[in-house]
Amino acid sequence: MFIPFALPELGEEEIEEVAEALRSGWVTTGPKTKQFETSFSEYIGDGVQTIAVNSATAGLHLALEAIGIGEGDEVITTTHTFTATAEVVRYLGADVKLVDIDPVTMNIDPEAIRKVITPKTKAIMPVHYAGLSCDMDTIFDIADEFGLKIVEDAAHALPTTYKEKLIGSLRSDVTVFSFYANKTMTTGEGGMIVTKSQLLADRMRVMRLHGINRDAFDRFRSEKPAWYYEVVAPGFKYNLTDIASAMGIHQLKRLPKFLKRRQYLAKRYFDALTDLPLILPAKAPEGDIHSWHLYVLRLKENAPMGRDELIQFLADRKIGTSVHYVPLHRHPYWRDRYNLTAEMFPQSDKAYQAMLSIPLYTAMSDEQQDRVISALREALL
Template sequence: DVNAVEAAITPRTKAVMPVHYGGLAADMPALLALTRKHGLKVVEDAAHALPTTCGGRLIGTLDSDVTVFSFYANKTITTGEGGMVVTRDAELAKRIKTMRLHGMSRDAFDRFTATVPSWYYEIVAPGFKYNLTDIASALGLQQLKRLGAFQKRREQIAVQFNEAFAGLPVITPPLAASGDVHAWHLYVMRLGDAATVDRDTFIERLYAAGIGCSVHYIPLHLQPYWRDRYGLSPAGFPHSQKAYERMVSLPLYTRMTDADVSRVVAAVRAALG
């Protein structure tokens, strides 16, 4: 809701961080127009969004200031841990490269592949140990070659779920706009108003049937740190609270077989009563 975003902007606001939740692109054209209007930066949370597209363009190639991807073990492609930062800002990219490795002005590769190799380096800022290992990077490059096949299988499973759940008292995930790609990192369904079972009981029934499922995610206003430090409560976030109380993430991974999908569908039908 871009209008809600604009209403939340204050003189202290520096950036807007859209999240491409579950692999579906946020309304980036509207958000980019809004941030230009207010002179704000845009940092895209694209942890779920490879290879999501928006308006025919890959997430990470839009006009945002920074886009951040995750290659954690459960993502569409993985390096085990770590991720990727994408930006067109050359100075920002230079600073990110420096900050990722203890604030060093030159990493080992640069030092020993330069025209004049040198052991010398400088610490120019307080940094972190966020560099991706060579082994993890090699794994990621091989995974990248299979990205299209991974996304296609995830989409096939999501379509099977959507078709199977038609007519049930559940709300299936929204689809990508025509011509765009949904990464389908998650398949998050919500129990509809007509459901006769609450979310927690529904999950318990799926567990009892041997179906792993989860909730993505528990809202920040319910987490002790933010709740207690900032005085947050469900009343201040009615839409997030309602969605949280009804949402369930079903299994979705590339090695699921059609038989696995059918088993999940049968368990969902039974759990709904």
Template sequence: MTSDFLPFALPEIGEEEIAAVVQALRSGWVTTGPKAKQFEADFADFLGGGVQAIAVNSATAGLHLGLEALGVGPGDEVITTTHTFTATAEIIRYLGADPVFVDVDPSTLCIDVTAVEAAITPRTKAIIPVHFAGRAADMQALLAVARKHGLRVMEDAAHALPTTCGGKMVGTLDSDVTVFSFYANKTITTGEGGMLVTRDPEIAKRSRVMRLHGINRDAFDRFTAKTPSWYYEIVAPGFKYNMTDIAASMGIHQLKKAHAFQQKRARVAALYDEALAGLPIIRPPHAAAGDVHSWHLYVIQLEDSVAVKRDQFVERLFAQGIGCSVHYIPLHLQPYWRDTYNLTPEMFPASQRIYERTLSLPMYSRMTESDVLRVVDAMKAALN
């Protein structure tokens, strides 16, 4: 492998973020405090639409809190896509409910709305669509199905900041809950972290209580009060899902750059689109007309005419110093989900076919045109 390795993903962290983290460390308030509160307020303002934002230590935590607040429990079913990371489904099992997996629409790589409606049973309580790679799922159709059947909807928007759907920012649609990720390779990062957003005051209240051990008051207020205020009550068996001020300090400044980061990623995607034209490659689906794709990932598929198999193709790229990944190994192929729910590839033909041909190319805001051309040159060599 070449010593000059081009990574699959890199965060773009500026001096502002570094200074803010140092300031948080020096302040003496390093856990959930004033910076986390500011990040929540800034995030709600960024989205608009009258939402409340609750900062958490991961998107997985946010998804768990959201589904718990929706009242999902043992005996319930929650419909989601097989073509996702395990976190989307594991939080259903945390609550004793059962995931019902459906296929994706091959034109969008997002959950197939027709398959969702066909999977609804008397036990179905909620639907979790995933905005794959930064392109929005067909939320208008999905929300119509949910309303028709009286179901709750929680969007897994880990890839989708600042994605739009029907001209509205993801996070401000008519779903019950939306959860974003700020993991290291996401469109903005806090290292680890996430944000739950909702318009429903009861969901917001429940999520805040459950975020920190089921305590019925804000720990930040308790520890900054100027009068004795040590008393609290545990009203539920909660979790430990709060975001630190260290992470939030990064997030405040990353959020200010979110639209600029998206524009840089869109530029990288456009360069890929142009440079890959004419190759036996299926380029990723773009956003619907008038909407914004966050371009968290740039996912290609090898055409059937390509002689080299996907795994060998990835190995050839790595041998040339090009980092890449696969999104995703579908859940129907993962031992726990496969064996627990008797899943087979034949049940998910679109996801299976996409998985066998797909890989994610390097995609991050710091990429240059020469980086893109280097990736494409390596791909041309690998195809031969």
């Protein structure tokens, strides 16, 4: 049987909660979404505000708009990310400054950030790659020195910690999580914005739904006439449905169990693959949590086959893999717009040419993982 690269784990609790939402007649943003937002706020702690959205991409866009990014501004992020991280900057007419990664953690290199700051720079968007936190203290120091905002792309980082604090509870302006189908918990499509700023939260809530200054749920369920509203800004259509939120309510409850399983599977990979010609992923510092959204291997130069050959070898044995990521500087749009070359990002480019992500998901059985391990050992010994 085929072993997919990723697979969500959904149980009867999620199915029943979705069915309840359908039976209620309220299927768009409503009581389930409010419940999900409240539960997520309580999970992160520190009195954070939460705004559920239909994707992490939408959340990043709302975050940048709320902090004031616009025409002529620059936002710094890593080249080693999915295009969504950068494309939201262009939505607002601003420009992206891409920088290289740390060769060990594969997270954004703080010193590379410092080198590209200009008077136009307004924000930094660190990406917690694969579920390992960035060096946030150094990034905060740089932001403080130059008066920059910070929006964390935490699509991989639930429930990652930095210095024993959950990502989402740090002092960044905004943090955005993803609940896409392959993430550490899922609502199918969806995301959550987290901020400690009431001002930013208010702005993002208005912009989430067409710039309307009243909650549609409040208007449509009110027993008194409540039809009047005002459009106060040219907003977006980024709200999360109650059908999706119904899944999220129970996925969040199961997150500790999901984390434990991911940690277990990651440890089994470490134990079984250490003698192969591979660079294994960086672990979280002592006392911190790596979410293990991804388990990314890099082939050493003495490996008996290259990355593409290994991917095909595994595919022939019905094992799915992926590559995270084709760096942005290699994509035609980003390359041509900013005249980027591989030589400008040596660490990211070197990692890309050697990397593949192997299956790691909570519904994966030990027997399935053993098949992946056996295939890798067959290929690389």
